[in-house]
Amino acid sequence: MRRKLAPYLLALPAWAWLAMFFVVPLAGMASLSLTSGNVITGFSQTFNIGNYLTAIDTYGEQIARSLFYGLSATLICIAIGYPAAYWIAFKGGRHKSTYLLLLLLPFFVSFVLRTISWKFTLSDNGIVLGTLKQIGVLPADFGVLNTAPAVILGLAYNFLPFMVLPIYAVLERMDHGVVEAAHDLYASRVQAFVRVVLPISLPGVFAGGLMTFIPTTADYVNASVLGGTGNTMIGSIIQTQYLVNNAYPIASAITFVLMGVLLLGIFSYARALGTERVMEVQAK
């Protein structure tokens, strides 16, 4: 009997942790999202669905924009991260861990500082643009900072390792024999990659996709540091509503709308790629 109970008892701290810091606040927030009132007079439960309508109506544009930025950043991360992971896994040789360390090294620095250093880099007369302007490649009034591309690039940069590492983990574990087998069966290098390596690595791409898409969509630092007048992301709105306006009901409603949209996106994505394989890679 005791032996049977042991695993459950061991899992107890994890459950307690989840309940305490996830389920309870979530339930509280769900209840809060349906209240009306303000912080001076207090909030009362009125099952006010209107908060959700306001959230979608007023901030639909920022939600859509965040999804677009998040998706763009994720695609850029795949485009940059996949070859990097591939190269480290297959060509890295005995220096693999050094390369991984080099990849992670910038991320030992605070997130905000990294983003701010981009601001210096992308500045109109900064190292990059200033130089290009001096040699006449770019017109003098060209600028990147405070635009959508700046925000997306910042996001992609900040979350790149979350894409590289899962892909690397899958590729690294792959039995190299299957590629040789493909060549033995007269597959070209391209064919071997497309039909053998790529399908095997997809779960890594999926995991990496989740780990970049979710945080980039909800991020509020990049848009406020690198964005301009029309680049606000939904994370900043939630932060403002909570902390500046103390409009807890609206902020909670936006949070749930965002969560719903993200979950919907993730489930359809999982469907498309096949969930089983995904859960498998998560479990490994």
Add this chain to the structure above:
Amino acid sequence: MRNRNRVNPTLLRGLAQARYGRRDMLKFSGLAAAGMALSACGVAAKQQEAPAAKDFWEGKKETGNVRFANWPLYMDSDRTQLKEFTKATGIKVDYREDVQDIAAFAGKIQPKLANGDSTGYDMFALTTGIELARFIALGYLAPLDHGRMPNFTRHAGAAYKDTAYDSGNKHTMPYASGITGIAYNPQFVDREITSIADLWDPAFKGRVGMMSDAQEIGNFGLLVNGVKPAESTEKDWQAAADKLKKQRDDGIVRSYYGQDFVQPLTNGDVWLSMAWSGDIYQQNAEEGTDLKFVIPEEGATLWTDNMVIPVTSEAPVDAIKLMDFLYDPEVAASLAEYITYIPPVPAAQDVLREQAKQASGDDREALTALIESPLVFPTEDDYAHLHSYVELKPGEEESFTSLFHAITQA
């Protein structure tokens, strides 16, 4: 906000990882705590009556320790003035630079105050604006006992006594003040900037910086329309918002800045911007840049970082002693020399003048520049052009902020 800019504040925040971590923690713990407090009772903070001064102070004793939360770079790293205070009174000060973002700081302590719990601070800095008004309305701030504030009574400047946001100084004593005006970089702007309307000039398309804070930008929208913020009505707010929306939609604004407008201004990413006086003074003094700061002809706003005591303070007697100590002209002068924002003690200027007379060389030059700077010691004429903030009645802040956040957070 109102950071001293000896180090670029954005850079400082980034460099000091622990600091960012703490700030971040503040935000998240604030959110989590707020969530917990709210979920526990289902109803958030409700208005409560602040105790009367007599009731509050009765039976309160000195404890020998006081915890003070202030903005970073608002006192030198040696904490000279606090050491003097400890020497004079024997009271030890636990000074923390925990106020790094008003909203995050207020968000963190609000649930505790709502529950009547200690915030962990016996006094803290709170800037004029929505949070301060809210804390006063909610009865979170201790009523000050003017019998315990002799230095304040004697030395506080007229503009800092009996303020619009706290008549009769019932709850607040100013720590330092600053002006929100316009700064521009003459390297890129080839004419003199004199008015807020210049921020709407199509010649500066894509080169104008505005502030993201609803009150800061709202004030400028009102002033450019010729309306005094403190006397504005809801109709004026709408007109101001329309004016600001047009400025944005015409592509004139490059970005809305929280407090990081100095670097873009220096780099030339923006050519002119809404700015805080002290930040510009410091940038010019420290890095030798030649940014210009103007109080525009339509007027500018004067804001104040106040010292307040929460009702749940464990050492209010020590706190009010420290607050009053900082009103000693000698102390105020040495603080102002470091902060380079406006001290609420006009006599500090005389003290600095005396010091300048005795100093020589570079020191003398620096002191003279400080004394003569209208950014640190505004003249009577300057004060005539300085307006106080919009007075928001409880319940009005929501419509006000959403109006202007719709512009800055589009």
